[in-house]
Amino acid sequence: MNATHHHQRAAEQSPGPSHFAGNVEMDNVVLKVNNLKTYFFTRRGVVRAVDGVSFDLKKGECLCLDGESGCGKTVTALSILGLIDSPPGRIVCGQINYDGLDLVQCSSRQLRKIRGNDIAIVFQEAQSALNPVLTVGDQIIEQIKLHRPLNYKEARRRAVELLAEMGIPSVERVMNYYPHQLSGGMKQRALIAMSLSCDPKILIADEPTTAVDVTIKAQILDTFRELKAKRQMSLLFITHDLAVVAEIGDRAVVMYGGKDVETAPVSEIISNPKHPYTAGLIACLPDVSKATDKLASIPGTTPDPLEMPPGCAFHPRCDRAMAICSQQQPPRVAVSGEHKVSCHLYG
Amino acid sequence: MRKSWLRDYIIRRLFYSIIIAWGILTVTFILVRVGPSSPADRYLANLAASGQDVTQVIAAIEARYGVDRPIWEQYTDYMTNLFRGNWGWSFSTSMPVIELIKKHWIYSFQLILLSSLFAAFLGILIGIYSAVKQYTKADYTFTFLSFIGISIPNFWLGVMLILIFSVKLGLFKTYYDTTLPLFSIENLKALVLPVITLGTGMLAAYVRYTRSAMLDNLRKVFVTTARAKGLPERIVIGKHVFRNALLPLVTIILFDLGSIVFGGAYLTEIVFGIPGLGQISFKAIFANDYPVVVAVTLIGTLVVLLVNLVTDIIYTYLDPRIRYD
Numbered sequence: 001m002n003a004t005h006h007h008q009r010a011a012e013q014s015p016g017p018s019h020f021a022g023n024v025e026m027d028n029v030v031l032k033v034n035n036l037k038t039y040f041f042t043r044r045g046v047v048r049a050v051d052g053v054s055f056d057l058k059k060g061e062c063l064c065l066d067g068e069s070g071c072g073k074t075v076t077a078l079s080i081l082g083l084i085d086s087p088p089g090r091i092v093c094g095q096i097n098y099d100g101l102d103l104v105q106c107s108s109r110q111l112r113k114i115r116g117n118d119i120a121i122v123f124q125e126a127q128s129a130l131n132p133v134l135t136v137g138d139q140i141i142e143q144i145k146l147h148r149p150l151n152y153k154e155a156r157r158r159a160v161e162l163l164a165e166m167g168i169p170s171v172e173r174v175m176n177y178y179p180h181q182l183s184g185g186m187k188q189r190a191l192i193a194m195s196l197s198c199d200p201k202i203l204i205a206d207e208p209t210t211a212v213d214v215t216i217k218a219q220i221l222d223t224f225r226e227l228k229a230k231r232q233m234s235l236l237f238i239t240h241d242l243a244v245v246a247e248i249g250d251r252a253v254v255m256y257g258g259k260d261v262e263t264a265p266v267s268e269i270i271s272n273p274k275h276p277y278t279a280g281l282i283a284c285l286p287d288v289s290k291a292t293d294k295l296a297s298i299p300g301t302t303p304d305p306l307e308m309p310p311g312c313a314f315h316p317r318c319d320r321a322m323a324i325c326s327q328q329q330p331p332r333v334a335v336s337g338e339h340k341v342s343c344h345l346y347g
Numbered sequence: 348m349r350k351s352w353l354r355d356y357i358i359r360r361l362f363y364s365i366i367i368a369w370g371i372l373t374v375t376f377i378l379v380r381v382g383p384s385s386p387a388d389r390y391l392a393n394l395a396a397s398g399q400d401v402t403q404v405i406a407a408i409e410a411r412y413g414v415d416r417p418i419w420e421q422y423t424d425y426m427t428n429l430f431r432g433n434w435g436w437s438f439s440t441s442m443p444v445i446e447l448i449k450k451h452w453i454y455s456f457q458l459i460l461l462s463s464l465f466a467a468f469l470g471i472l473i474g475i476y477s478a479v480k481q482y483t484k485a486d487y488t489f490t491f492l493s494f495i496g497i498s499i500p501n502f503w504l505g506v507m508l509i510l511i512f513s514v515k516l517g518l519f520k521t522y523y524d525t526t527l528p529l530f531s532i533e534n535l536k537a538l539v540l541p542v543i544t545l546g547t548g549m550l551a552a553y554v555r556y557t558r559s560a561m562l563d564n565l566r567k568v569f570v571t572t573a574r575a576k577g578l579p580e581r582i583v584i585g586k587h588v589f590r591n592a593l594l595p596l597v598t599i600i601l602f603d604l605g606s607i608v609f610g611g612a613y614l615t616e617i618v619f620g621i622p623g624l625g626q627i628s629f630k631a632i633f634a635n636d637y638p639v640v641v642a643v644t645l646i647g648t649l650v651v652l653l654v655n656l657v658t659d660i661i662y663t664y665l666d667p668r669i670r671y672d
Contacts, residue, residue: 083574116577123575128568133590133666143576178667194576 030234031057031080031119031202036094036104038072038079041087047305049075051258052094054332057202062228062235064245064266066281067255068302073238076255077204079104080236081121082111098202117147120195121204126187130179136163137175140194147198162193166223185216192223196231203227204236209244221248242281246270251338254278257303257313264339274341276318312344320345353663356671357656364652368645375644376425379637380418385409386438386635412438414637425641435638439631444642447627452646453529455623459604459612462542466549467600473550474557478565479584489554496551501611505544505618512540522620545615549603556599560592567591594666601658605651 038050050072057063065073078084079091082103096103099118103111123129131139140159144150150158156175163171166189179187188208195203205224209217225248228235237248245252249266254275262275273279280298300317303309309316315325322344330344387408394401409415413424428435434444477489513521519540527534564570565588573587574580613625620626624643631639663669 078571081575083571112577112579114577115575121575123568123572125568129572131569131573131587131591132668133594134587135667142578146577180668191572 028059029056030059030098031236032095032097033057033076033080034095034097036076036079036096037092038075038084038089039092040089045306048258048308049089049305050079051308053253053255053258053260055253055260055263057234057236059234060228060232061250062224062237062248064249064252065236065238065255066240066242066245066252068240070302070305071255072258073240073255074206077121077206077236077238080204081115081119082106082108083115113147116143116195116200117198118200119202119204120198120200121206122188122192122195122208124207124210126184126191127179129191130187132179135176135178136182136190137177140190140197143194144197159193159197162197163190166190166193168193184212185219188212188216188220189223192220192227196227199231200233202234202236204238206238207240209239209241224248242270242285254281257308258305259313259342261314261343262339262341264341268336268339272339274335274339274346275314275343276320276345277314312342352670353660357660360656360659364649364656367652368648371648372426372429372641372645373422375641376422376637377418379640380421384635386412386414386637389439389634412436425638434642437631437636437639439634439636439639440627444638447639448624448642448646451622451624451627454525454621455612455616455625457529458538458541458545458615458621458623461538462546462549462612463600463604465542466546466553470550470553471557471596474554475561475584475589477554477558478561481562481565486558490558493551493554496547497555499547501544501548502614502618504547505540505615508540508544509618523622525622541615541619541621544618545611548611552603553596553600556596557592560595561588564588564591590665594662597661597665598658601654601661605654 033056034054036050036053037048040047040049053072053076055063055065065076067073075084075089080096080103084091091104094104098114101110101114103114106114130136134142137156137159140162141152141155144155144158145152148155148158160171160175163174168174168186168189174182174186174190179190182190192208208224209220212220221244224235224237227233235248237244239245245266251263251265252269253260254262254269254277256277262269262273262278264274269278270282273282277298284296284298286292286295298317299319303313303316309326311324311326311328312318312321312330315321318325324344328344330342331347332340332342333346334340335346385405385408387405390404390408391401394404406415413421425435432445434448436442437444437447440447473489473493477486480486509519509521513519520537523537523541524533527537561584567588570583570588573583578587612623613629615621616623616625617629624646628640628643630636631643659671663671
């Protein structure tokens with residue numbers, strides 16, 4: 001029995017995105033974002049931070065939201081949780097379907113029950129995401145007590161278990177530590193432990209590897225991979241780093257200018273990118289097998305969110321742009337079963 | 348155990364406090380003596396009228412009070428007595444200074460305590476509200492009112508309040524009635540105008556400090572974390588944001604208690620005729636009653652030093668990042 005158990009573990013931990021993609025059933029969708037538009041009404045004009053994003057998050061998969069900073073990844077995540085500062089921000093259209101509810105239409109009371117309980121989020125910088133004047137333990141216990149009918153002692157025990165599970169040493173001591181007494185990696189783990197405290201069905205990770213150094217980054221990616229395998233949780237992983245996508249993602253949504261431009265399984269995205277922007281991103285990945293003086297880059301800069309180019313937002317930077325690209329928004333086309341792209345080249 | 352360094356720190360600070368108190372005491376002692384006036388001055392008019400030899404009588408009075416001796420001798424005398432717990436003799440009221448203070452301190456204390464509570468409680472509430480509702484009409488109104496509140500001199504405000512509420516409307520007495528028992532509704536009512544007079548400036552200042560301290564923290568990532576946990580807004584603001592905003596606030600509030608309050612409280616006491624330490628100090632200055640002036644200054648000094656020390660200790664509990672070793 002011990003041997004079979006061991007085998008199972010090994011099978012679960014075997015790397016490679018294709019493994020998980022194969023397990024995912026087609027209609028096993030836990031979160032469906034449909035034509036989401038979140039605008040910010042500022043004095044200088046309307047910022048269309050998210051301008052028509054659609055994707056499905058399936059049970060037990062890791063879906064990566066990928067794109068440059070300012071492309072609307074984080075705003076998408078905050079929209080899902082109903083955490084857009086209003087004013088100036090507002091979800092102007094679209095649906096976010098979760099568990100039979102449309103989160104866009106939910107009351108703040110309904111949303112509060114879902115936040116931290118069904119859908120949790122881990123922010124980029126653990127240093128600033130933890131409250132500096134409350135102990136790590138208190139911050140975790142607070143969340144557990146909010147969503148679970150446990151008393152302080154039980155909640156504390158649960159918090160200790162979670163921290164231990166995240167591989168934090170001398171947990172009882174760390175519970176009474178304030179954030180500044182922990183190292184960067186420990187803070188990030190404590191934050192992840194906190195987000196997991198109520199067994200969320202969906203975990204959103206907003207660039208959790210950006211603010212840490214390379215070794216910690218590898219550890220944190222391992223942690224997420226293990227969590228997903230162990231907890232059958234859906235992971236919405238936000239990153240600007242395609243290397244991270246390749247490492248952890250099952251499927252990826254590439255975003256540009258507030259829109260999803262290409263959605264496909266990660267292996268497809270890497271080996272057969274359709275959208276010129278995705279292709280450009282992949283061409284930019286450094287290839288260690290070739291000696292080179294210069295890294296490739298996509299010409300031009302991210303468009304000003306106040307003045308998005310008409311038609312396809314990417315056309316000014318696109319080397320395959322056609323006349324139609326500056327006039328019409330490209331439709332979303334399925335190039336194969338799970339591979340969708342918004343580009344006139346395939347229209 | 349966790350804060351074993353704190354005990355050493357307190358001892359060190361108390362030691363410094365004694366030195367500072369001694370310094371201020373010495374300066375005050377010298378300052379009140381260098382003037383050309385004498386405690387005998389108030390008898391001069393009568394003396395001159397009755398045709399007595401003025402210089403002789405002055406010399407007699409000064410000899411009696413011991414102020415004819417060299418100032419150095421008086422100083423060492425005073426310090427030795429003070430060290431033994433003897434605060435000196437009040438010439439003008441003919442009683443030991445310590446008795447005079449015992450009789451009057453409570454009036455200052457109640458005024459300062461009530462004004463501070465009134466200002467801190469209301470100021471923090473309005474400040475939080477203003478910050479949460481930033482750039483709304485309510486916020487602009489409170490910001491404008493607090494600007495006025497800070498700018499009004501409190502002795503003027505006191506006189507205006509008396510004119511309107513006591514003289515015109517007859518709601519309150521025009522002076523503070525000392526015959527009322529301290530713990531009574533009547534006494535509280537008698538303190539309404541003085542508390543508003545002394546508290547308004549502080550209240551306005553606290554509104555502004557609270558508002559800006561809250562705004563500094565409202566947009567921090569940990570606030571979004573708190574919301575993402577599913578916490579209701581009441582706890583997000585009241586616990587997560589306010590706990591962080593409290594750090595600068597405590598310093599300012601307790602520091603004000605030491606400084607603004609003492610100056611303001613004295614003036615308020617004089618305007619309303621409240622027989623507190625400010626009042627007796629005020630009278631003592633005009634009567635050249637040196638020991639009272641020095642004693643009241645010393646009390647003020649000690650309170651400020653103590654409050655500052657308490658502030659620093661409270662700080663270590665509010666902000667775990669602070670250590671003084």
